[in-house]
Amino acid sequence: MSEQVLLYLKKNRSYFLKRLFKFLEIPSISTDSDYKEDMEKAADFIVTYLQEIGFDSAEKQSTNNHPLVYGEYNSAGKDAPTVLFYGHYDVQPADPMELWHSDPFQPEIRDGRLYARGASDDKGQVFMHLAVFEAFLKTEGKLPVNVKVCIEGEEEIGSENLYNILQEYREQFTADFAVISDSGMVAKNQPTILYGLKGFTGLEITVKGPDHDLHSGMYGGAIRNPIMALSHILSSMKNEEEFITVDGFYDGVEPLSIEERKMMAAVPSEDYAKSSGVNQTVSEKGYTPVEHTMGRPTFEVNGIFGGYQGEGTKTIIPSSATAKITCRLVPGQDPEIVQQLLEDHIYKVAPSGVEVHVEKEKLSAKAYKVEPDHPLIKKAAEAYTKAFQAETVYVRMGGSIPVVEWIESIYGIPIVLLGFGTPEDRLHAPNESFPLDSFDKGMETIVYYWNSVGN
Amino acid sequence: MSEQVLLYLKKNRSYFLKRLFKFLEIPSISTDSDYKEDMEKAADFIVTYLQEIGFDSAEKQSTNNHPLVYGEYNSAGKDAPTVLFYGHYDVQPADPMELWHSDPFQPEIRDGRLYARGASDDKGQVFMHLAVFEAFLKTEGKLPVNVKVCIEGEEEIGSENLYNILQEYREQFTADFAVISDSGMVAKNQPTILYGLKGFTGLEITVKGPDHDLHSGMYGGAIRNPIMALSHILSSMKNEEEFITVDGFYDGVEPLSIEERKMMAAVPSEDYAKSSGVNQTVSEKGYTPVEHTMGRPTFEVNGIFGGYQGEGTKTIIPSSATAKITCRLVPGQDPEIVQQLLEDHIYKVAPSGVEVHVEKEKLSAKAYKVEPDHPLIKKAAEAYTKAFQAETVYVRMGGSIPVVEWIESIYGIPIVLLGFGTPEDRLHAPNESFPLDSFDKGMETIVYYWNSVGN
Structure with missing residues (x-):
C-alpha cells in the first residue's frame, strides 16, 4: 500500500529538490536580528506548503520573537492516532563565511551531497516530511495519521518561547505521540534509534x-x-x-x-579524529x-x-x-x-x-532517556530497516533537543526521534551538507512509518 | 635671544594649529595595509614642510614597507653640534571606533585638549619640532644646531626596517647626540627626564x-x-x-x-586606578x-x-x-x-x-638606561624648568622605544628624551588627545634647548 506514494516521490524528485532549494535559500538565522524578515519568509514557506497540499489548517502563530508554524490534518479518521510533528526552520549563523566552498544560501549539489546551511539541521529534514505529506495526499487522498505540525523558529537560540507555548496551549498540542526528525544516524545508511539525549x-x-x-x-x-x-x-x-x-x-x-x-563500544561509531581533522582524540x-x-x-x-x-x-x-x-x-x-x-x-x-x-543563558534543558522497547520505537526501527536495508542500532547522543524534554514533561507522551543526518553533515559549521541518498531513503522510512503506525 | 622665536610661535598659533590638523587628518595607520597611500601622504607632509622652511634637503627614502622621511639642515656652522632628531609619523589603529567621541581623524578641540589619533603619539610632538624649526628660520634665519631629521613610519609596528637602515647608512645618520620627543611627563606641567625605558x-x-x-x-x-x-x-x-x-x-x-x-616612591605619580577606571591596582x-x-x-x-x-x-x-x-x-x-x-x-x-x-614578533628591543647627570640631559632639564616653571624630575618608564636602544648600540651617542605627553593622553586608545597648553610650553622648551645646546 506504500507503492503509489513512493512512486510519486520518485517521479517528482527534481520538483521536490527545486522546492527544497527555495526553502534553503532563505537565510533564516534566528540568533541575528538582521534576519528577522527572512525568518518570516521561511515560516511562510511552510504555511503555504501545508495549505497547498490540503492540510485542514496552517498558520503562523506569533511569539515574543520568531513565529511558530502550526498546522493540523484531522482527516485520517477517529481511529487513527494523532501525531505531533516537531521541527525547526531556523538555522545557525553561516560564519566564518570564507570557509564555505559555495554560498551557504545558494544550495549546490556536489558528489551526491546537497550543500547549504540547514540542509541537514533542520530544514532539509523538515522538508522530507512535507514532501511525504504531499505524496500521500496527492496519491491516496489522505494521510494514515492525524497530524499536528509544530515547526519553530528558535531552536538554535534555545527555543526561547516554545516552552511557554507548549505549557499554555496544552489542548492545541495534545497528541498520542511525537515525531521529531532533527538528529542523525551513527553512520551513513546505518539506521539509528536515539534513546537518549543530553541536557x-x-x-x-x-x-x-x-x-x-x-x-x-x-x-x-x-x-x-x-x-x-x-x-x-x-x-x-x-x-x-x-x-x-x-x-x-x-x-x-x-x-x-x-x-x-x-x-556503546559495539556501536559502529565514527572516527572522531578523522572526521574532525585532529591528530588525536581526548x-x-x-x-x-x-x-x-x-x-x-x-x-x-x-x-x-x-x-x-x-x-x-x-x-x-x-x-x-x-x-x-x-x-x-x-x-x-x-x-x-x-x-x-x-x-x-x-x-x-x-x-x-x-x-x-x-x-x-535563559533556557536550558534536562537530559532525556526513553525505553528502547516501546512499540512506537520498535515500529520506527522496522521502518528504518526496511528503507535502508540494514539492522537498526540503539544509541544515546551528545546533542540536546530541549523540546524533547519539554514534550515529555508536559504531555507525558512517547517521542520518536526519526533522524536521518550523517556524521559528515558538518552541522553548525561551514559546508553543512546532507546526502541525497539519505533524502530518498529517509522519505521512504517516513512513508513506511506512517503506514505502520496508522494501522 | 629666544624672544623673537617665541613671539613668532605665539603670533602664528592658529596657523600652526591648522597645519597640525592637516597632518592629523591623514590616517597613517602603519599596521594595516589598507592605509598604504595615507602613509605616503603623511611622509609627504613632513618633506614638504622641511622644504618650505628652508632645510638643505628633505626627501622620502623608500624601505621594504613605509618610507622614512630624511632631511638635513647644515647651516648652523661648523662649531655648532649636529643633532639627530627622531620621531614617527605612523599611528596606532583607531578601533574600537564606536568609543571615540569625535572622529579620530577629524581633530577637535574640547576643554583645552586636541583630540585626534596621533595628537600625542607621535605626530603632535613631531609637529612641535617642525614649528620650532620654522620659527627659528623665519625670525633668525638660521637654527642654533645642525639637524638630521629622521621620521619613520613603522614605530607602531616595531620599526621593522629602521634597524637595518641605521646600521647600513652610518654616515648619513652620524650626529653628536639624538633628541626624541615620543614620551611623556609623569603629570601635566611636571617636567620629566626619562632616564630609563623598557625593552x-x-x-x-x-x-x-x-x-x-x-x-x-x-x-x-x-x-x-x-x-x-x-x-x-x-x-x-x-x-x-x-x-x-x-x-x-x-x-x-x-x-x-x-x-x-x-x-620612584617620591615621583608625583598618577593614580593608575583612577585614570584607568578600575577599582584597584595590582x-x-x-x-x-x-x-x-x-x-x-x-x-x-x-x-x-x-x-x-x-x-x-x-x-x-x-x-x-x-x-x-x-x-x-x-x-x-x-x-x-x-x-x-x-x-x-x-x-x-x-x-x-x-x-x-x-x-x-620580528623586531624587539633591549631596555635602555642613561646617566641622569650628562650635560646634555642637565640642559634639557633646565629648558623644561624654564618653560614649565617647575622642577624637573627623573624617572624610568614602562614604555619601549626600540630606536633608543639601536641609536645607543650603533652610534654610542647620548639620547635626550624630550617628551611632552601627559598621563591623560590615552595613547593607543580611543579619544587620544594632547593638551594645547603642553603644545605651547613644549615648543618653548624646545626653543630654549636648541639655544642652550647650540652655544
Missing part, C-alpha cells in the same frame, strides 16, 4: 578591566589584564584531563552501567571518547574575544574580554542547578582588579 | 584544533577545545600574583636599588604598581579571539583560537632570549589533541 545549559562571562584600552608600557604592571583574568577563570573550570573542576558539577550524574558501556580520564560523547557531561568554550584582533601588534591592556560557554548534561543533572554552580564558581575564582559579569 | 618582545600563539567548527553535542567529549587549551597555556605563563611563571624569565634582571625605589608581589610599571618586566595578552563572537549562542567546538602577547623588559634581559623562553614554555605546556603554532 543543556550555558552562560557568558565578561571580564571588565580598565574603562579604555591602556598603553601596555604606561600601565603594564599596575592593572589586571582582563584576558589573563578570563584565562585563569576558564582554566579553573576544566583541567587538562577533560575533568570539569567546578564544585558539585558531577553531583547526581547517573553512572554508565557495564551493559551500556558494552553497547576524553575524560576513565572514559572512551564514545562514552564521554554519549554518556558523560561536557563543558565547552564556544567563543572568546577581547582586545586587538587585527593584523600585526597593538601593545595594549584591553578593557574587557568575553567568553561564551555551554555545557551538555546527562540524566541526573538539573540544568539550573548546574548553571548556578558554574556562576558561583566564576565569582569565587574571579581575580581582584577586574569586574566579572555572568550572563546566564 | 620589548612579543609573539602570537595560535591553537589549531579541528579543521572546522564542530557541533558541541556530536563531538563534545572527544575533541580538545582550542580555546580551553589556549587558556591553559596563557594561565601557565603568569599567575594571579602577577608573577611571570616562565622558566628563566627573570634571569639577569637588574634588581631595583633601595635608592631607586626611594626615587602588581607583582613585593613591588608597588609604580615600581612594577617603571622597573620590573611585564607580560600582557593584547588580544584574543576564537570561535563564535556574535550575538547569542553558537554551540560549537571552535577550530582555532589565537592570542597576541607582548612583554616589556628591563635592563639585564635579552629580548631574543626571553622570546625563546616564552616559545619553549608554550610548546612544553601545549596540551595533546591540538596543534600549537608560535609566531615570533
Whole structure:
C-alpha cells in the first residue's frame, strides 16, 4: 500500500529538490536580528506548503520573537492516532563565511551531497516530511495519521518561547505521540534509534578591566589584564584531563552501567579524529571518547574575544574580554542547578582588579532517556530497516533537543526521534551538507512509518 | 635671544594649529595595509614642510614597507653640534571606533585638549619640532644646531626596517647626540627626564584544533577545545600574583636599588586606578604598581579571539583560537632570549589533541638606561624648568622605544628624551588627545634647548 506514494516521490524528485532549494535559500538565522524578515519568509514557506497540499489548517502563530508554524490534518479518521510533528526552520549563523566552498544560501549539489546551511539541521529534514505529506495526499487522498505540525523558529537560540507555548496551549498540542526528525544516524545508511539525549545549559562571562584600552608600557604592571583574568577563570573550570573542576558539577550524574558501556563500544561509531581533522582524540580520564560523547557531561568554550584582533601588534591592556560557554548534561543533572554552580564558581575564582559579569543563558534543558522497547520505537526501527536495508542500532547522543524534554514533561507522551543526518553533515559549521541518498531513503522510512503506525 | 622665536610661535598659533590638523587628518595607520597611500601622504607632509622652511634637503627614502622621511639642515656652522632628531609619523589603529567621541581623524578641540589619533603619539610632538624649526628660520634665519631629521613610519609596528637602515647608512645618520620627543611627563606641567625605558618582545600563539567548527553535542567529549587549551597555556605563563611563571624569565634582571625605589616612591605619580577606571591596582608581589610599571618586566595578552563572537549562542567546538602577547623588559634581559623562553614554555605546556603554532614578533628591543647627570640631559632639564616653571624630575618608564636602544648600540651617542605627553593622553586608545597648553610650553622648551645646546 506504500507503492503509489513512493512512486510519486520518485517521479517528482527534481520538483521536490527545486522546492527544497527555495526553502534553503532563505537565510533564516534566528540568533541575528538582521534576519528577522527572512525568518518570516521561511515560516511562510511552510504555511503555504501545508495549505497547498490540503492540510485542514496552517498558520503562523506569533511569539515574543520568531513565529511558530502550526498546522493540523484531522482527516485520517477517529481511529487513527494523532501525531505531533516537531521541527525547526531556523538555522545557525553561516560564519566564518570564507570557509564555505559555495554560498551557504545558494544550495549546490556536489558528489551526491546537497550543500547549504540547514540542509541537514533542520530544514532539509523538515522538508522530507512535507514532501511525504504531499505524496500521500496527492496519491491516496489522505494521510494514515492525524497530524499536528509544530515547526519553530528558535531552536538554535534555545527555543526561547516554545516552552511557554507548549505549557499554555496544552489542548492545541495534545497528541498520542511525537515525531521529531532533527538528529542523525551513527553512520551513513546505518539506521539509528536515539534513546537518549543530553541536557543543556550555558552562560557568558565578561571580564571588565580598565574603562579604555591602556598603553601596555604606561600601565603594564599596575592593572589586571582582563584576558589573563578570563584565562585563569576558564582554566579553573576544566583541567587538562577533560575533568570539569567546578564544585558539585558531577553531583547526581547517573553512572554508565557495564551493559551500556558494552553497547556503546559495539556501536559502529565514527572516527572522531578523522572526521574532525585532529591528530588525536581526548576524553575524560576513565572514559572512551564514545562514552564521554554519549554518556558523560561536557563543558565547552564556544567563543572568546577581547582586545586587538587585527593584523600585526597593538601593545595594549584591553578593557574587557568575553567568553561564551555551554555545557551538555546527562540524566541526573538539573540544568539550573548546574548553571548556578558554574556562576558561583566564576565569582569565587574571579581575580581582584577586574569586574566579572555572568550572563546566564535563559533556557536550558534536562537530559532525556526513553525505553528502547516501546512499540512506537520498535515500529520506527522496522521502518528504518526496511528503507535502508540494514539492522537498526540503539544509541544515546551528545546533542540536546530541549523540546524533547519539554514534550515529555508536559504531555507525558512517547517521542520518536526519526533522524536521518550523517556524521559528515558538518552541522553548525561551514559546508553543512546532507546526502541525497539519505533524502530518498529517509522519505521512504517516513512513508513506511506512517503506514505502520496508522494501522 | 629666544624672544623673537617665541613671539613668532605665539603670533602664528592658529596657523600652526591648522597645519597640525592637516597632518592629523591623514590616517597613517602603519599596521594595516589598507592605509598604504595615507602613509605616503603623511611622509609627504613632513618633506614638504622641511622644504618650505628652508632645510638643505628633505626627501622620502623608500624601505621594504613605509618610507622614512630624511632631511638635513647644515647651516648652523661648523662649531655648532649636529643633532639627530627622531620621531614617527605612523599611528596606532583607531578601533574600537564606536568609543571615540569625535572622529579620530577629524581633530577637535574640547576643554583645552586636541583630540585626534596621533595628537600625542607621535605626530603632535613631531609637529612641535617642525614649528620650532620654522620659527627659528623665519625670525633668525638660521637654527642654533645642525639637524638630521629622521621620521619613520613603522614605530607602531616595531620599526621593522629602521634597524637595518641605521646600521647600513652610518654616515648619513652620524650626529653628536639624538633628541626624541615620543614620551611623556609623569603629570601635566611636571617636567620629566626619562632616564630609563623598557625593552620589548612579543609573539602570537595560535591553537589549531579541528579543521572546522564542530557541533558541541556530536563531538563534545572527544575533541580538545582550542580555546580551553589556549587558556591553559596563557594561565601557565603568569599567575594571579602577577608573577611571570616562565622558566628563566627573570634571569639577569637588574634588581631595583633601595635608592631607586626611594626615587620612584617620591615621583608625583598618577593614580593608575583612577585614570584607568578600575577599582584597584595590582602588581607583582613585593613591588608597588609604580615600581612594577617603571622597573620590573611585564607580560600582557593584547588580544584574543576564537570561535563564535556574535550575538547569542553558537554551540560549537571552535577550530582555532589565537592570542597576541607582548612583554616589556628591563635592563639585564635579552629580548631574543626571553622570546625563546616564552616559545619553549608554550610548546612544553601545549596540551595533546591540538596543534600549537608560535609566531615570533620580528623586531624587539633591549631596555635602555642613561646617566641622569650628562650635560646634555642637565640642559634639557633646565629648558623644561624654564618653560614649565617647575622642577624637573627623573624617572624610568614602562614604555619601549626600540630606536633608543639601536641609536645607543650603533652610534654610542647620548639620547635626550624630550617628551611632552601627559598621563591623560590615552595613547593607543580611543579619544587620544594632547593638551594645547603642553603644545605651547613644549615648543618653548624646545626653543630654549636648541639655544642652550647650540652655544
